[in-house]
Amino acid sequence: MKPTKSALKSVGIFCICLVTLLFVFRLSEGMAEDKVVISLIEDLSGAWAVEGGVWGRGIAMAVEDVGGKVLGKPVEVVTRDDELKPDVAVRKFREVVEQYHPVVVISGSMSAVQLAMQQVAAETKTLFWTGGWADDLTRAGTVNRYTFRWTANDYAKANSSIPFFIEKNPKVKTFYHITSDYVWGRGMFDAGKQVIEKMGGKVVGNILTPLAEVDYSGAVTAALSANADAVVLNQYGNPLVKCARTVHEFGLKNKSKILLPGCSLDLIRGIGAEALEGMFAGQDWYHTVDNKFSREFVSRYVKKYKESPSYVVMIAYMSAKLTLDAIKRTGSTDPNKVICALEGYKYEGPTGPETIQGFDHQVNKKWLLGVGKSPKEMKDPDDFLTIIGGLARFETHQENPVVWNLTLPCDKK
Amino acid sequence: MALTPSFIGVQIFNGLVWGMVLGLIALGLSVIFGMLDVVNFAQGTMYTIGAYCGYSIILSFVFLLGSGQGGLCVALVVAPLVVALLSIIIEVYLLRPIYSWGHVYHIMLTFGLALIGTEVVRLIYGSTPMSFPTPGIFKGVVSVGSIYYPKYRLFVFVLTVVILAIVWLFLDRTKYGTIVRAGIEDAEMVNILGINIKRLFSLVFGFGAALSGVAGVLGGPILGSIQPDIGEHMGIYTFIIVVMGGLGSLSGAIVGAILLGLVKSVMEMIWAPASNVTMFILMAVILVIRPQGLMGKR
Numbered sequence: 001m002k003p004t005k006s007a008l009k010s011v012g013i014f015c016i017c018l019v020t021l022l023f024v025f026r027l028s029e030g031m032a033e034d035k036v037v038i039s040l041i042e043d044l045s046g047a048w049a050v051e052g053g054v055w056g057r058g059i060a061m062a063v064e065d066v067g068g069k070v071l072g073k074p075v076e077v078v079t080r081d082d083e084l085k086p087d088v089a090v091r092k093f094r095e096v097v098e099q100y101h102p103v104v105v106i107s108g109s110m111s112a113v114q115l116a117m118q119q120v121a122a123e124t125k126t127l128f129w130t131g132g133w134a135d136d137l138t139r140a141g142t143v144n145r146y147t148f149r150w151t152a153n154d155y156a157k158a159n160s161s162i163p164f165f166i167e168k169n170p171k172v173k174t175f176y177h178i179t180s181d182y183v184w185g186r187g188m189f190d191a192g193k194q195v196i197e198k199m200g201g202k203v204v205g206n207i208l209t210p211l212a213e214v215d216y217s218g219a220v221t222a223a224l225s226a227n228a229d230a231v232v233l234n235q236y237g238n239p240l241v242k243c244a245r246t247v248h249e250f251g252l253k254n255k256s257k258i259l260l261p262g263c264s265l266d267l268i269r270g271i272g273a274e275a276l277e278g279m280f281a282g283q284d285w286y287h288t289v290d291n292k293f294s295r296e297f298v299s300r301y302v303k304k305y306k307e308s309p310s311y312v313v314m315i316a317y318m319s320a321k322l323t324l325d326a327i328k329r330t331g332s333t334d335p336n337k338v339i340c341a342l343e344g345y346k347y348e349g350p351t352g353p354e355t356i357q358g359f360d361h362q363v364n365k366k367w368l369l370g371v372g373k374s375p376k377e378m379k380d381p382d383d384f385l386t387i388i389g390g391l392a393r394f395e396t397h398q399e400n401p402v403v404w405n406l407t408l409p410c411d412k413k
Numbered sequence: 414m415a416l417t418p419s420f421i422g423v424q425i426f427n428g429l430v431w432g433m434v435l436g437l438i439a440l441g442l443s444v445i446f447g448m449l450d451v452v453n454f455a456q457g458t459m460y461t462i463g464a465y466c467g468y469s470i471i472l473s474f475v476f477l478l479g480s481g482q483g484g485l486c487v488a489l490v491v492a493p494l495v496v497a498l499l500s501i502i503i504e505v506y507l508l509r510p511i512y513s514w515g516h517v518y519h520i521m522l523t524f525g526l527a528l529i530g531t532e533v534v535r536l537i538y539g540s541t542p543m544s545f546p547t548p549g550i551f552k553g554v555v556s557v558g559s560i561y562y563p564k565y566r567l568f569v570f571v572l573t574v575v576i577l578a579i580v581w582l583f584l585d586r587t588k589y590g591t592i593v594r595a596g597i598e599d600a601e602m603v604n605i606l607g608i609n610i611k612r613l614f615s616l617v618f619g620f621g622a623a624l625s626g627v628a629g630v631l632g633g634p635i636l637g638s639i640q641p642d643i644g645e646h647m648g649i650y651t652f653i654i655v656v657m658g659g660l661g662s663l664s665g666a667i668v669g670a671i672l673l674g675l676v677k678s679v680m681e682m683i684w685a686p687a688s689n690v691t692m693f694i695l696m697a698v699i700l701v702i703r704p705q706g707l708m709g710k711r
Contacts, residue, residue, distance in 0.1 A: 218428075271544070
């Protein structure tokens with residue numbers, strides 16, 4: 001049977017469309033190859049949105065450091081909202097990898113989201129800097145060789161801040177915890193409990209609060225009733241702001257010392273100086289740290305954004321900076337070469353000397369502890385904390401026996 | 414944890430305070446459904462708008478006068494009026510044309526309005542949660558023996574009881590209240606009797622939304638911070654309450670709210686992670702045993 005004119009016309013149009021699509025696809029791939037893309041996937045609309053907005057600033061400053069270019073190619077930052085949901089984060093991760101082939105994906109929302117994204121990093125062979133705190137992110141059995149972390153994990157937080165806290169409060173013997181019921185909260189409680197008991201203290205209770213909790217009066221009332229010497233708030237994001245304010249509202253500070261294992265400046269602004277006064281808050285870094293690196297960074301940031309940077313900004317900055325520096329050192333965006341350049345790398349960082357541990361990709365650095373100032377003591381609107389010290393206590397390879405299931409050329413050295 | 418009498422007492426009172434705030438929103442929803450036969454999915458968003466209005470007013474007082482004290486009084490009047498006005502405009506121009514279309518369309522419209530309202534708030538104020546200050550006069554705790562209780566929550570409990578009493582007196586003892594109750598029973602009959610039913614619907618819709626606005630202002634310092642999607646959480650609790658109490662039943666809204674608050678606070682004593690899911694289980698049990706709700710009519 002002879003093809004009709006209309007059938008031929010249809011086939012012809014189809015072929016033209018197909019060729020056009022292939023051309024456009026190849027063109028867009030070519031365009032992607034002409035740039036170095038950093039992807040940020042962060043919570044921009046959920047319970048942690050209070051920090052979500054500042055991640056981009058840290059990355060922008062790292063890109064400025066290299067003059068906006070690396071290996072002669074412009075650096076582009078692509079941002080996506082993970083809505084604080086693991087399934088959304090995974091989908092967005094895959095999308096950016098397919099569309100943009102980023103050299104690195106940086107993320108910092110809650111640990112459950114980070115754990116999901118970590119798997120996609122290994123699956124897509126994409127470098128991944130996580131801002132999550134759960135120990136599992138760099139622990140034997142779950143960590144993969146594409147994942148790196150600058151922020152301290154729960155083990156380090158607990159082993160660095162609790163001994164310091166007890167040293168500053170020698171009468172504290174009993175602890176009560178208000179814990180957010182998800183991966184990180186439970187992990188932070190477990191890590192804290194181990195350290196407290198190792199130091200001769202006692203955990204007299206732990207109340208688990210749903211992640212979507214809006215009213216913390218019940219949990220705080222339980223803490224009041226426990227009559228513990230100290231209350232630990234294993235909470236983060238907007239829940240931490242609500243919980244800390246409720247602690248202040250109920251006068252719990254008058255009965256017990258309050259410890260916030262981690263609380264960024266962005267969250268501290270939400271809690272307020274009056275509520276924070278006298279509370280102890282752990283910090284990855286604080287803007288009053290007095291070393292050359294920190295002073296220069298803070299000066300640039302304040303000039304640009306008219307406010308002091310939180311440690312969240314620093315996590316984003318260091319994640320991007322270390323990656324871009326590694327790309328420059330290796331002269332390549334090949335993730336295998338970049339990983340080799342990062343492992344074991346020592347440098348002078350915002351908390352002093354820092355090392356990217358080769359066996360688990362956790363950056364070994366100081367974790368700081370601060371205590372809330374009274375509003376009258378504040379010298380400027382962001383002068384919330386007095387930093388009383390810091391320690392760097394991370395797991396050794398013996399304690400965390402990671403064995404990589406990916407062999408790289410640098411392993412033969 | 415030791416279940417001492419003081420702990421149990423404080424915990425129950427926490428539940429009552431929380432229940433009373435939710436009761437305001439639920440009462441508004443019940444009034445709207447009872448009178449207009451509209452399931453208002455935007456009731457939670459009215460809470461959000463009331464909260465942000467209140468926040469803006471209190472912060473203006475802090476900025477201009479150095480203290481937010483008078484701001485709360487002004488917010489409790491102005492924020493509900495703003496919410497009421499907005500709601501009346503929505504009722505006249507969006508809801509009125511579709512009253513006869515059926516519940517599905519009412520739900521689609523009010524659900525859409527809820528989403529739009531949340532995003533508009535997000536556009537204006539951003540996604541970052543805002544700390545809602547407690548007025549200076551209510552800062553601190555009242556201590557009785559070993560019991561500490563925040564002054565502000567005591568104030569909220571007393572005020573919500575007063576507001577609910579005023580609403581009850583209005584509905585039960587005034588001519589206009591009688592008209593509203595008659596409208597809830599049979600809107601068509603009220604119309605036949607020569608009462609301007611359109612104006613009545615608008616006013617009732619505004620009134621119901623205004624109750625949510627009041628709850629938004631009062632609830633802000635209790636929650637400590639507000640964010641654009643806070644109305645979604647409150648909306649879910651509200652619907653549980655009205656389903657438990659009986660959709661359209663005014664007394665059911667109050668009973669349901671108190672029940673929800675108490676159940677939540679009791680579960681927090683027994684097993685805190687289950688405190689939220691227990692409310693849904695209770696709702697399901699009530700629906701099975703008494704589908705019309707505790708105080709609803711068949």
